[in-house]
Amino acid sequence: MKVVLVGPPAMRARLRTQMNGSATIVGEFPSLGSARAARLDADAFVMASPSADDPETVETLTSREIQVLELLAEGRSNKAIAQRLGISDQTVKFHVAAISGKLGAVNRTDAVRRAIRRGLVSV
Numbered sequence: 001m002k003v004v005l006v007g008p009p010a011m012r013a014r015l016r017t018q019m020n021g022s023a024t025i026v027g028e029f030p031s032l033g034s035a036r037a038a039r040l041d042a043d044a045f046v047m048a049s050p051s052a053d054d055p056e057t058v059e060t061l062t063s064r065e066i067q068v069l070e071l072l073a074e075g076r077s078n079k080a081i082a083q084r085l086g087i088s089d090q091t092v093k094f095h096v097a098a099i100s101g102k103l104g105a106v107n108r109t110d111a112v113r114r115a116i117r118r119g120l121v122s123v
Contacts, residue, residue, distance in 0.1 A: 002026045003060075004035045006047040015046055032066070032120055047120065061102060061120070068095040073112045073121045 003019075005012045005028040012028050019025070026042050029035035035045060044062050061069065064085075071081045078092040085092075096108055103118075105111035115121045 001044065002040075002042045003044050003046045004029065004038075004040055004042045006030070006032050006035050006045055019046075033122070036066070047118070061099065065095055065099050065102075066120070068092060069099055069111070069115050070121050072096065072099075072108055073115065073123055 001023045003023045003025055005015050005025055007015070008030065016025065023046075027035065027038055027040045029038065032045065032047065042063065044060050045066060046060050067085060068081055071084060076084070078089050078096070081092045082089045096111070099105070099115075100107065100111045103111050103114040105114050112121070116123060
């Protein structure tokens with residue numbers, strides 16, 4: 001699996017150690033925006049972000065989940081997201097559920113709120 005590490009230098013160093021060669025790191029960036037702008041061929045973005053509950057929190061979102069999350073942040077419906085990405089409504093529901101689970105969110109609005117707080121998306 002090819003991944004891009006995102007976060008402050010110290011946290012990226014911790015991620016490299018934790019991964020211990022389990023994935024190929026194709027790039028490292030301080031922010032999700034700079035990572036996406038690089039347009040690297042990667043399967044996932046691995047983002048480290050401190051949490052009040054757990055300073056070791058690591059969230060891994062796929063490239064598609066990031067796309068869905070950005071469209072959620074724009075306030076788009078599942079149907080609009082599906083049309084924009086050329087996927088089915090059911091696939092969007094699956095991605096929203098996965099994103100919510102990874103971010104510990106109870107619904108799509110909470111997922112967007114948590115993503116904004118963690119710097120995963122901006123509005």
